[in-house]
Amino acid sequence: MHPPSLLLLLATVLVLLVSRGTSGEEKPKLYSNQWAVEVVGGEEEAKKLAQSHGFSYKGKILSGIYLFEHRAVFKRSLRQNLQRHQRLRREPTVRWLEQQEIKRRIKRDFRQKRTIEFSDPEWSAMWYLHNPNNLDMNVIPAWEKGYTGQGVVVTILDDGIERDHPDLEENYDPDASYDVNADDPDPMPRYNPSNENRHGTRCAGEVSSVANNDVCGVGIAYHSRIGGVRMLDGDVTDAVEAKSIGLRPEHIDVYSASWGPDDDGRTVDGPASLAKAAFETGIREGRGGKGSIFVWASGNGGRDEDSCNCDGYTNSIYTMSVSSASERGNIPWYLEKCSSTLATTYSSGSGAERQIVSTDLRHRCTESHTGTSASAPLAAAIVALTLEANPNLSWRDLQHIVVRTARPDNLHADDFTTNAAGYKVSHAFGFGLMDAGAMVNLAERWQNVPPQRVCSVPGMNRPTSIPASNRLVLHKTTDGCKDTNKEVTRLEHVQARLTITTMRRGELQIYLISPSGTRSTLLDHRSRDDSASGFNGWEFMTTHTWDENPEGTWTLEINNMDRHAGMLKEWTLVLRGTSESQGHPSNPHTPHPQLCTQTDSNGVCIEGSTHQAPQVTPSASTTIKQESTSTATSTAVKTERKSTAVKTEAVTPSPSTATLGRLFCNEGVEVNKLSLPVALSNALSDCLSQTLFVNFW
Numbered sequence: 065m066h067p068p069s070l071l072l073l074l075a076t077v078l079v080l081l082v083s084r085g086t087s088g089e090e091k092p093k094l095y096s097n098q099w100a101v102e103v104v105g106g107e108e109e110a111k112k113l114a115q116s117h118g119f120s121y122k123g124k125i126l127s128g129i130y131l132f133e134h135r136a137v138f139k140r141s142l143r144q145n146l147q148r149h150q151r152l153r154r155e156p157t158v159r160w161l162e163q164q165e166i167k168r169r170i171k172r173d174f175r176q177k178r179t180i181e182f183s184d185p186e187w188s189a190m191w192y193l194h195n196p197n198n199l200d201m202n203v204i205p206a207w208e209k210g211y212t213g214q215g216v217v218v219t220i221l222d223d224g225i226e227r228d229h230p231d232l233e234e235n236y237d238p239d240a241s242y243d244v245n246a247d248d249p250d251p252m253p254r255y256n257p258s259n260e261n262r263h264g265t266r267c268a269g270e271v272s273s274v275a276n277n278d279v280c281g282v283g284i285a286y287h288s289r290i291g292g293v294r295m296l297d298g299d300v301t302d303a304v305e306a307k308s309i310g311l312r313p314e315h316i317d318v319y320s321a322s323w324g325p326d327d328d329g330r331t332v333d334g335p336a337s338l339a340k341a342a343f344e345t346g347i348r349e350g351r352g353g354k355g356s357i358f359v360w361a362s363g364n365g366g367r368d369e370d371s372c373n374c375d376g377y378t379n380s381i382y383t384m385s386v387s388s389a390s391e392r393g394n395i396p397w398y399l400e401k402c403s404s405t406l407a408t409t410y411s412s413g414s415g416a417e418r419q420i421v422s423t424d425l426r427h428r429c430t431e432s433h434t435g436t437s438a439s440a441p442l443a444a445a446i447v448a449l450t451l452e453a454n455p456n457l458s459w460r461d462l463q464h465i466v467v468r469t470a471r472p473d474n475l476h477a478d479d480f481t482t483n484a485a486g487y488k489v490s491h492a493f494g495f496g497l498m499d500a501g502a503m504v505n506l507a508e509r510w511q512n513v514p515p516q517r518v519c520s521v522p523g524m525n526r527p528t529s530i531p532a533s534n535r536l537v538l539h540k541t542t543d544g545c546k547d548t549n550k551e552v553t554r555l556e557h558v559q560a561r562l563t564i565t566t567m568r569r570g571e572l573q574i575y576l577i578s579p580s581g582t583r584s585t586l587l588d589h590r591s592r593d594d595s596a597s598g599f600n601g602w603e604f605m606t607t608h609t610w611d612e613n614p615e616g617t618w619t620l621e622i623n624n625m626d627r628h629a630g631m632l633k634e635w636t637l638v639l640r641g642t643s644e645s646q647g648h649p650s651n652p653h654t655p656h657p658q659l660c661t662q663t664d665s666n667g668v669c670i671e672g673s674t675h676q677a678p679q680v681t682p683s684a685s686t687t688i689k690q691e692s693t694s695t696a697t698s699t700a701v702k703t704e705r706k707s708t709a710v711k712t713e714a715v716t717p718s719p720s721t722a723t724l725g726r727l728f729c730n731e732g733v734e735v736n737k738l739s740l741p742v743a744l745s746n747a748l749s750d751c752l753s754q755t756l757f758v759n760f761w
């Protein structure tokens with residue numbers, strides 16, 4: 065019997081088995097970029113044939129059958145590449161051929177909850193992966209379904225990667241790596257006695273540490289390929305950033321960055337022209353046009369009242385900005401609050417809470433990786449599992465999935481509100497803690513959202529004064545570009561492009577209120593920011609109105625605590641999203657339970673069955689009413705630029721820091737709320753033999 069007919073027989077048996085075993089919807093087939101080809105004339109003939117059709121020859125499978133791979137074909141596609149298939153088939157020496165499908169292989173112990181154990185010595189210390197009572201990121205159910213990051217490529221943009229680390233070496237991908245600082249292909253970190261360049265290696269291990277090898281811990285995507293771009297150990301320029309962000313977007317799926325402008329509470333800075341272009345190219349062309357995934361740490365400037373909306377990398381719609389929650393679900397001292405944060409992963413907190421396990425420089429392991437630095441790679445790894453579950457997700461599909469699955473429960477922030485689409489959202493945590501199990505489940509059945517539309521609405525006609533020690537409130541009614549090809553009825557990101565002159569930028573607080581009443585803090589008070597530069601076309605972003613309908617009256621509120629008046633010179637409302645007229649797929653919706661009126665058998669809310677929150681009647685002190693318009697142009701924005709990249713590792717503050725903080729004896733008894741360090745010695749004596757906790761903010 066010829067091997068092809070044997071295969072055919074086997075396939076028939078499999079189909080029979082499968083069709084008996086499943087009852088619901090069939091999973092779509094996934095095709096790889098490899099073909100099995102039966103060639104008459106032996107290996108030499110097969111090699112010649114492969115070459116003449118642009119394939120690379122990958123060796124013999126069985127006698128007379130060879131493996132070909134085509135680089136220009138998607139590694140994972142829902143469609144067969146019939147064109148290349150037919151061309152090969154017409155060759156007289158080809159007897160049979162088949163484009164290879166990617167098979168799902170699920171471990172047999174599937175469904176046996178919490179049985180996964182690893183031999184790695186740090187596994188037991190990885191609390192954020194196996195805590196009871198939902199106090200983890202629900203990764204084990206994703207692993208149990210067989211998702212481990214196989215076929216997904218992640219790279220860490222940082223200070224290098226120790227590629228020969230025994231827990232990384234096996235997953236290391238030289239094609240996802242580069243040394244931008246030294247302009248060579250080898251991203252090994254520069255070693256010095258203080259190990260200052262350990263950051264990238266620590267981030268890499270969180271994603272792709274090898275599992276069950278008796279070394280360190282387990283990466284969340286332990287079968288992913290991992291690379292590193294060495295770009296922080298030298299002068300960071302726009303070109304350095306652009307080269308890093310734009311490295312091989314056809315090969316790399318996920319870029320994880322745990323750095324940004326100074327977190328000093330006085331900087332407003334973002335990508336300059338080249339880096340901006342690199343983001344846009346990645347979004348447009350990366351992953352075969354589905355868009356590169358950029359995961360970004362939201363910043364560690366909490367102690368200095370920094371706002372992640374003043375960081376143009378996190379504030380960008382193209383980056384998935386990730387915040388941190390401490391082991392107990394609290395807001396860590398370093399956390400920056402802002403409206404552009406999408407979601408949260410666990411990281412370090414107070415001294416009594418555990419930290420993140422990873423690989424460390426010099427072939428070592430660490431249990432003390434910290435800050436939002438540690439959060440971004442965890443998110444990047446969860447994204448890798450999600451992309452394995454559905455490689456066809458676009459960069460926007462992924463953000464939709466995060467919004468719908470992140471869990472706000474068990475996170476302690478007093479500003480959680482429910483938006484009109486039913487999602488709970490906070491400036492500290494975004495939509496909540498990322499849930500790997502829920503993400504892969506939703507990804508499996510997710511249908512791509514239609515192309516993004518942009519409806520720009522000029523909010524005002526003439527420059528308007530922002531009175532001293534008072535506030536300016538502007539209203540703008542819009543129909544969301546109704547009945548045009550820019551119509552948006554369901555929001556994704558919303559931006560307020562503002563140009564403001566002021567004597568002291570940190571004295572401004574800026575809020576944007578949606579027609580449904582969702583209030584986003586675009587900028588909170590930053591007492592250290594004494595800059596007189598104001599904002600020059602800065603695009604403040606909010607995710608909080610996700611899936612709301614933009615039609616109605618928007619309110620911009622600017623509080624000015626300064627003794628001098630300021631001037632608002634531009635307010636453009638940029639509404640991004642989709643329109644029902646584009647033919648919306650019926651993806652499952654999982655909003656806050658009270659807002660859902662109809663659920664399916666899985667308890668998932670049925671699309672369109674949520675209550676709309678009541679419209680808010682605008683109230684104001686200094687109120688200026690603007691005319692309604694529905695269309696406008698969008699223009700590129702240029703902002704001031706200083707290329708200081710700061711790694712966002714959280715160093716526990718020294719008690720000498722004169723920052724407001726809160727001191728606790730053991731857990732909970734607040735003993736002082738004064739300026740440090742004055743309070744510290746008092747608190748120490750108050751607590752006597754008990755443990756003293758310091759919560760900075």
Ligand SMILES: [Ca+2]
Nearest residue numbers: 243246248250
């Ligand atoms: Ca090098």
Ligand SMILES: [Ca+2]
Nearest residue numbers: 184274279281
């Ligand atoms: Ca390991």
Ligand SMILES: [Ca+2]
Nearest residue numbers: 327363365370
């Ligand atoms: Ca910051």
Ligand SMILES: [Ca+2]
Nearest residue numbers: 378380383385
């Ligand atoms: Ca972002």
